[in-house]
Amino acid sequence: MNEITTKLPFCEEDIDKSNFTASLLAHCSANGLLTPEKEASIKNAITELFLESLEEFTSRASGSVSMKYAESIYESVLYRADVYFLHIKSFEEAVQKLIGGDFREILAEGSSLLLKDLSQTAGYYEKAASCALHVSSPEYNYAVNEAFREFSQHYSARFFAKSIVTQIDYPLLYGAAYAIPETGVLFMKRYYRSLMLENRFCSLFPGRELHELFLRYGELCHAHYGDLLFNFCELVCNQFLTRALLGRTQLGVRLCEKDFDALIARFRYSTEDDIKKAVRDAFGRFYRVIRDHSVILYLRPYTDIFAHQLCDHLRQGTVTSFLVTTHSPSVSE
């Protein structure tokens, strides 16, 4: 790292993650971090690869191409650089590479990383599918059974790198699929890694309990759960963390009315910070039971989200709309 990047005039949050290279170039250029020679050399490297990709796209049989294809191919060239930069852990280092690195090498390295990402995504998908939930949710089942097949059959890293050539609607624990900032294979990698971890977590619970929970949740919403678009892992987490807060030591999702009473009695006057701490501690007691380090790391940030929501519902007296009571009592467990 040199003097230029130790005091950057912009920060990582200023950069558009879905157009990382273009955005980074624009910021570096606007802030005088690139010499005119460097800018020209970057532009040449991009144009060179772009022209080569255009020739490949038309099988070297055309001298022109429609703008919609040209744009997509150009984006695909930049996407290789996006992949390269997004693999660098430190933002300052990414800026340093842009300023001082050979852009042709960056593009070549990005291509190799993209191929690795594709193979890694396939691995995540297979693992996610191997421990998939048995639920009658079209969106979930599409994500598990169809979407990746479509992606792997039609994805083109060379010409349409930012497209995922499929439509995934099933949301993840941390938000809707469309809210994932990455595009193309990076989107799929993040999505299937998350889904794999969520499925692994859910598979720790008895299938019968989960089925009962989802049915009951549907009843409370006056619909079949399969007709509702929600994240299964979130529901499971909420039930599980509540039970953990109440001192249960076994993995389960069942809660009854008395549990609600106990929860309200215990946390009615607690601050959000108190609840956060209690939830983190409660979750921590299950590390040995869960044993899966990746799952634990993935779920850990959710404990604060859950605590915040629980706190709100406790204050508003709406805990019963946040959690689900199942028919089978859990107090006697």
Place this chain on the structure above:
Amino acid sequence: MPDWDMVLYSPQKEREDIQTLVEKAASHGLILTKEDTEYLLAENRVLLHRSHRLAFGKNAAVMLAEKFSRSAYITKRDFLNVVTELTEFFYEMKNETQDSIGDDELIDELFDAFEHRCGGSVELTMSRLENQILRGVTDEPIGEETEDDE
């Protein structure tokens, strides 16, 4: 995407292509002036823009001009108009076929239809080719009504 003004082709290569065109046209008895070739290049730019296309290789208007300079039907007077009309149609077909047809292939088809099946009529050539390429209809006898016309 940066603004490339629709053309991403080396000016040096373009000058060479124009020189080749002028020589080929002359070998067929067609003399093209500097104004003629400049007109072709300017028209090509307009047509590229209108059809939302980016040029990165040999100019379609120049390729068409080169091919049609040997036509038995075109005179010097209507040469530029014919080439311009065909260039517009050329880009339209490229778009309609999702860029699946190659330049040489399309130009050969156009020339073949123009010279051998349409009696040098630009309108008929375009209509025939459109039917052939987009609808798979081939070899309608001249003057007969097609189902589409009814």
